[in-house]
Amino acid sequence: MTYLKKYVYPWFVDMASFASIIGLIIAFVSDDRAVFIALVTFCLVLLILLFASLFAVNRVILRNYPVEYKKISSFFIFQCDDGVHSTFETYRLIQCKRPLLTELEYNYRWSGSISPKISSENQRIEELACRTDDNYHTAIIKFKKPLTFNESAVLHIKTSNDDAKGDALPYLSCKIDTPIDIMQFRVLLAYKPDDYSRQAYVRRRKINASKEEPLFV
The missing domain is CATH 1.10.287 (Helix Hairpins)
Structure with a gap:
């Protein structure tokens, strides 16, 4: 008051x-x-x-609420069937923290030399140029119906990747700049043999840390 x-x-x-x-x-x-x-x-x-x-x-x-929306949960699915072409899907549950929210900015990065194609089943996407300072691509996610305060929505973002030159790095990364309740990764490699089995590692590094600094398990 x-x-x-x-x-x-x-x-x-x-x-x-x-x-x-x-x-x-x-x-x-x-x-x-x-x-x-x-x-x-x-x-x-x-x-x-x-x-x-x-x-x-x-x-x-x-x-x-300094940020436009609250991240509640994120589910990531990476799928590759032939070792060259892959998809990376993100399902993110958010809660609006503005009186009215019509769009938001989404940053993503692909380590390969061929730029990925981004799409969505739930929202409209406007792709912007790649930022040269940190190699992140930026897309504007536009809602079909504006969100009101405390209204929740599921974001769906899908990138179609082409690693024909074989220079993509063999790991998934996610930038966490605000608190989140749940995160889940699924990696589906159908081109691998049935007996393929390797242990997965989850590591973290501060956002402002240099690439030379070690990762923490």
Whole structure:
């Protein structure tokens, strides 16, 4: 409430002063014009107070939730049937932390030299140019229907990868910059023989760490 008063109360004070001035003016005009001026003033004050209330609510949301959405769970599926062509699918459950969310930015990276193709079953995707500073590709995920505050949605992102030159690195990576409850990886390698069996390792490194720093198991 203190935070709301900080942004809403000054508007009430200003509108009260404005209404007092209008009331003084009305005393010197005819009745017909007085009714018109009073109606316009009432509508104007109502709109300004509504705007102030929405502004205050938005400021409270931004203070409590610095990011646009909360990541609840992520499921990753990497599938390769021939050792060259592969797909990497992401299913991510998110919860909106803005009054209205129409799109969000999604960053992904493929270590191969041939750029992947990105698609989605649930959202519309606008692909942007690759950033040269960290080799991340950026895509704008646009919702078919805008999300409202605390509304949940499942993001689906699929990249189709081509490693014809054989220079892709043999690992999966995921950047975690906000808390998340559940993460799950599935790696499906159909081209491997039936007796193929190797232990998988999960390792972590700080986001701002250099590539030379060791990974932690």
